[in-house]
Amino acid sequence: MPEVIFPGPEGRLEGRYHPQKERDAPIAIILHPHPQFGGTMNHIIVHRMHYAFYNMGFTVLRFNFRGVGRSQGEYDQGIGELSDAASALDYLQSMNNNSKHCWVAGFSFGAWIGMQLLMRRPEITGFISVAPPANMYDFSFLAPCPSSGLVINGTADRVAPPSDTEALVSKLHEQKGITITHEQVEGAGHFFEEPHLDTLIETTTDYVKRRLTETSR
Incomplete structure (x- = not known):
């Protein structure tokens, strides 16, 4: 899988890019x-998610936010990181302009950034939000949430309590025209330690495959 360096708002961003042979593969x-x-x-979790999407036929990009690894810049309270994510999507789309489907998946802080990216980018057709920290960050920007997706969390999550996730999902359920699927992994903590990580990946894979089947009919 090639290492890539692409331009971000504060300098270079470091990523791992995993293309499919099909030119119109989803991204x-x-x-x-x-x-x-x-x-x-x-x-x-990010690594396993990356390969789960790749194994479903997606061209996939994961990357380091500013200030992490070889990515330039400094942590910016989520504001700059959202711009980083938008730059990453720009880069991915520039390499795959025939793609018909575009998904974003994020874990914890990454889930919060991913949900904000949804609001900026109407071309995103689906999302996976793993353990969204609804107790730490304001998700009220999701009004309305522009696309359907999966929210998944553990019932034993002490970092982002399930009650806060359930409240977030119930708000999203009130919106028309989209479907929010909510799955809870029994006994899993915030980091989905084994054997719960396998369940997380299986649940994600089942959901994405079902969505792709529905859109191809």
Whole structure:
């Protein structure tokens, strides 16, 4: 899988780009957890999500937010990181301008950034939001949420309590024209330690495959 360096708002961003042979393959970007708490593009959940999408036929890009790894810049409270994600999507689209489907997946802080990216980019057709920290960040910008997606969390999550995730999902359920699917992994903590990580990937894969089947009819 080629390492890539692409331009971001504050300098170079470091990523891993995994293309398919098909020129019209769907595309996905994967967003990592909080940069100040050890979050990188090589986090196990991000890594497994990357390969899950690739194995479903997606061309995939994961990358380090500013100030992480070889990405230039400094942590910017989520504001700059959202701009980084938009630049990553620009780069991915520039390499795959025949793609008909565009997905974004994020874990924890990355889920918050991913949901904001949804609001900026109407071409995003689906999302995966893993353990969104609804207790730490304001998600009220999702009004209305522009596309259907999957929210998945663990019932034993002490970082982002399930009650806050359920409240977020219930608000999203009130919106018309989209479908928010909510799955909870019994006994899983915030980081989906084994064996829960396999369940997370299986649940994500089942959901994305179902969505792709529905849109191809």
